[in-house]
Amino acid sequence: MPERIFNFSAGPATLPPEVLAQASRDLVNYRDLGMSIIEMSHRSKDFIAVTEQAEQLLRELLDIPANYQVLFLQGGASTQFAMIPMNLLGAGKDKKACYLNTGVWAKKAIKEAKLFGEIDVAYSSEAEVYNHVPADGDYQVDDKAEYLYFVSNNTIYGTQFQSFPATHVPLVCDMSSDILSRPFDIRPFGLVFAGAQKNMGPAGVTTVIIREDLLDRAPENLPTMFKYRTHADQGSMFNTPPCFAIYVVGLVLEWLKNLGGLAAIERINKEKAALLYDTIDRLDFYRGHARRDSRSLMNVTFNLPTPELEAKFIQEAAARGMSGLKGHRSVGGCRASIYNAFPREGVEQLVEFMAEFAKNN
Numbered sequence: 001m002p003e004r005i006f007n008f009s010a011g012p013a014t015l016p017p018e019v020l021a022q023a024s025r026d027l028v029n030y031r032d033l034g035m036s037i038i039e040m041s042h043r044s045k046d047f048i049a050v051t052e053q054a055e056q057l058l059r060e061l062l063d064i065p066a067n068y069q070v071l072f073l074q075g076g077a078s079t080q081f082a083m084i085p086m087n088l089l090g091a092g093k094d095k096k097a098c099y100l101n102t103g104v105w106a107k108k109a110i111k112e113a114k115l116f117g118e119i120d121v122a123y124s125s126e127a128e129v130y131n132h133v134p135a136d137g138d139y140q141v142d143d144k145a146e147y148l149y150f151v152s153n154n155t156i157y158g159t160q161f162q163s164f165p166a167t168h169v170p171l172v173c174d175m176s177s178d179i180l181s182r183p184f185d186i187r188p189f190g191l192v193f194a195g196a197q198k199n200m201g202p203a204g205v206t207t208v209i210i211r212e213d214l215l216d217r218a219p220e221n222l223p224t225m226f227k228y229r230t231h232a233d234q235g236s237m238f239n240t241p242p243c244f245a246i247y248v249v250g251l252v253l254e255w256l257k258n259l260g261g262l263a264a265i266e267r268i269n270k271e272k273a274a275l276l277y278d279t280i281d282r283l284d285f286y287r288g289h290a291r292r293d294s295r296s297l298m299n300v301t302f303n304l305p306t307p308e309l310e311a312k313f314i315q316e317a318a319a320r321g322m323s324g325l326k327g328h329r330s331v332g333g334c335r336a337s338i339y340n341a342f343p344r345e346g347v348e349q350l351v352e353f354m355a356e357f358a359k360n361n
C-alpha cells in the first residue's frame with residue numbers, strides 16, 4: 001500500500017487497508033476466474049455466494065434472528081426515508097408514526113413520512129442546534145403509532161443514543177453512521193437500515209434489516225421496486241444489485257469478525273473517542289458541541305474560540321496529513337469522524353496536534 005493520510009471524512013469514509021488491498025486484487029481478477037468482480041453476472045453462483053456470505057456475516061455479527069430479512073438495496077439511506085412510511089403506514093392517511101427529531105437526517109425522514117401518514121414529532125432538539133438526544137422520559141409515544149423512528153447516531157452533530165428507546169411499538173432506526181460499532185439487541189426493532197459508506201463499506205448499497213411480519217403492510221398499488229416484499233422474496237436479486245458495494249461490505253464484515261466482532265470494536269471505539277473527549281475537556285481552548293450525555297463514539301464535534309482559528313486549525317492539520325476535519329456546513333466548527341476502520345494512531349496524532357495548537361494560539 002502507498003502511504004496513507006489520516007482521513008477524518010464523515011462519509012464516504014476510511015476503510016481498512018487490508019480490505020482495499022483485497023478489493024484491488026479482485027477488481028482485476030476475482031479468485032483466478034479470469035475476470036473482475038465487477039464483470040460477473042449477479043446471477044452466477046460465484047456472485048450469489050458473495051451476497052450470501054455478506055448476509056451470513058452480518059447475521060452473525062449482529063445476532064439477527066431468523067424472523068428478520070436482510071436486504072441490500074440501492075438509492076442510499078435517503079430513499080429509506082420514503083420507503084419506510086410507504087411500506088409501513090399503508091395506503092390511507094389514517095395511520096400514524098412517531099418520530100424523534102435529533103438532526104437533519106431525522107428531519108428529512110419526517111418530511112417524507114408526512115406524505116404517507118400522520119406523523120407525531122414526539123421530541124425535537126432543533127432549538128439547541130441538535131446538541132443532544134432525548135432520554136426515555138423526555139417524550140411520549142402514542143399507543144396507536146405503527147413505529148417509533150429515530151437516528152441512533154447523528155453524524156452532523158456528533159450525538160448518539162447511549163441506549164435505545166424503551167417502548168412497546170416497534171423501533172425503526174437509521175443506523176447509517178454507527179451500525180456495527182457496538183453490540184445491541186435487534187429484537188425490539190421492526191426495521192434497521194444503514195447506508196454503507198460510513199461504517200460498512202463503499203457508497204452504493206443500503207442495508208435494510210426488517211422483521212418479516214412487517215413485509216406485508218404495504219398497499220397493493222405500491223410500485224414493485226418500492227416494496228420490501230419484492231426484494232425479500234428475491235434475495236435482493238429482483239434486479240441487478242450494487243454488486244461491487246455488496247462485495248466490499250462482505251470484506252469489511254470479515255475484517256470485523258477477525259478483529260473479534262462487535263464487543264471488540266466497541267472497546268476500541270470507546271478508547272479512541274475518549275482520547276478526543278479528554279483533550280477537549282482538559283484544554284480550555286476547545287468546546288464540544290454535543291452534550292456530555294449524548295456524545296458520539298463515531299463523530300466528535302468541537303469548536304475553537306473563533307471561526308478564524310478553526311480555519312487555521314483545519315489547514316494546519318491538513319498540512320500534517322490529517323484531512324476531513326471541517327465540520328458540516330450546517331453547524332460549522334470541526335468534526336473528527338472516527339468510524340470502526342479509522343486507526344487509533346490517527347486519533348493519537350490529532351490529540352497531540354490539538355494540544356500543540358492550543359498552546360501556540
Ligand SMILES: *Cc1c(COP(=O)(O)O)cnc(C)c1O
Nearest residue numbers: 076077078105155174176177195
Ligand atoms: C449520511 C447519512 C444519511 C444519508 O445517506 P445517503 O446514503 O447519502 O442517502 C442518512 N442518515 C444518516 C444518519 C447519515 O449519516
